Amino acid sequence: MTIDELVLDHEAAIRLGLFFSVLAAIAFWEVIAPRRALTVSKAMRWTNNLGLVALNTIILRLLFSAAAVGMAAVAGGQGWGLFNHFQLPFWLAVALSVIAMDFVIYLQHVMVHAVPMLWRLHRVHHAELDYDVTTGARFHPIEIILSMLIKVATIMVLGPPVVAVLIFEVLLNATAMFNHGNVRIPGPVDRVLRWFVVTPDMHRVHHSVEDDGANSNFGFNLPWWDRLFGTYRDQPRAGHQGMIIGIHRYRDPRQVDRLPGMLALPFVGRIMGYAINRREWNGPGAGAGHEVR
Numbered sequence: 001m002t003i004d005e006l007v008l009d010h011e012a013a014i015r016l017g018l019f020f021s022v023l024a025a026i027a028f029w030e031v032i033a034p035r036r037a038l039t040v041s042k043a044m045r046w047t048n049n050l051g052l053v054a055l056n057t058i059i060l061r062l063l064f065s066a067a068a069v070g071m072a073a074v075a076g077g078q079g080w081g082l083f084n085h086f087q088l089p090f091w092l093a094v095a096l097s098v099i100a101m102d103f104v105i106y107l108q109h110v111m112v113h114a115v116p117m118l119w120r121l122h123r124v125h126h127a128e129l130d131y132d133v134t135t136g137a138r139f140h141p142i143e144i145i146l147s148m149l150i151k152v153a154t155i156m157v158l159g160p161p162v163v164a165v166l167i168f169e170v171l172l173n174a175t176a177m178f179n180h181g182n183v184r185i186p187g188p189v190d191r192v193l194r195w196f197v198v199t200p201d202m203h204r205v206h207h208s209v210e211d212d213g214a215n216s217n218f219g220f221n222l223p224w225w226d227r228l229f230g231t232y233r234d235q236p237r238a239g240h241q242g243m244i245i246g247i248h249r250y251r252d253p254r255q256v257d258r259l260p261g262m263l264a265l266p267f268v269g270r271i272m273g274y275a276i277n278r279r280e281w282n283g284p285g286a287g288a289g290h291e292v293r
């Protein structure tokens with residue numbers, strides 16, 4: 001049996017096993033060394049967030065039965081994509097594939113903040129009033145489908161080894177749960193970790209109600225893209241205890257922390273002031289007949 005067949009046969013079991021192991025480990029860490037006091041009941045948030053995760057898992061399996069690793073196998077068989085054209089050492093192809101896919105996720109994350117329609121979807125991830133390990137897996141089903149389509153397109157262009165796609169997905173899943181953890185890490189350790197992985201303190205800045213905080217630290221896994229592209233912010237303005245998490249006009253737990261409210265969130269309200277073409281022009285001519293919103 002080749003490594004590809006092994007990955008294809010056990011992909012779901014590997015991912016599920018790692019998901020629950022990492023979830024349990026971070027959840028335990030949150031109990032013994034929490035970073036912030038939670039404001040909404042954990043039982044309520046966990047039931048609804050994990051309910052959304054279960055729903056997304058079912059939708060993805062129904063729509064994409066072979067998932068991303070299946071797409072990599074097809075690309076390999078057909079000779080599609082960059083890495084199926086150039087013969088690189090296997091380990092190098094795996095490493096470069098994981099890094100390239102992570103870069104695409106970074107760009108996708110910037111895009112869902114900038115484009116008003118996509119920000120509607122991505123708001124579901126940001127609307128939560130607290131920040132813990134389950135926040136990391138909380139995305140609207142339509143955003144999950146969009147992510148999968150982008151991933152499939154990326155795999156067709158890139159032609160990564162099947163095992164690279166599995167490593168990437170497992171790694172992203174694990175780091176997303178880690179960096180949404182409500183866990184306390186000593187400052188000096190955090191500073192060192194930040195050179196290799198997005199830490200909880202780094203990503204928490206991105207969940208601030210403040211626009212410039214939310215428009216920082218888009219990385220989910222590798223921390224380099226934010227530094228390289230100028231979207232890095234060291235700490236939240238009000239500190240990690242004082243900062244307000246969420247979206248400032250959506251503060252009702254029944255809307256932002258219950259499953260029906262989360263599913264409906266993309267379709268309510270207007271997008272004002274935040275997405276890229278809704279910023280106000282405050283220079284000369286502002287208010288002189290210009291429609292700014």
Ligand SMILES: [Zn+2]
Nearest residue numbers: 109113122206
């Ligand atoms: Zn975001």
Ligand SMILES: [Zn+2]
Nearest residue numbers: 125136180203
């Ligand atoms: Zn996040």
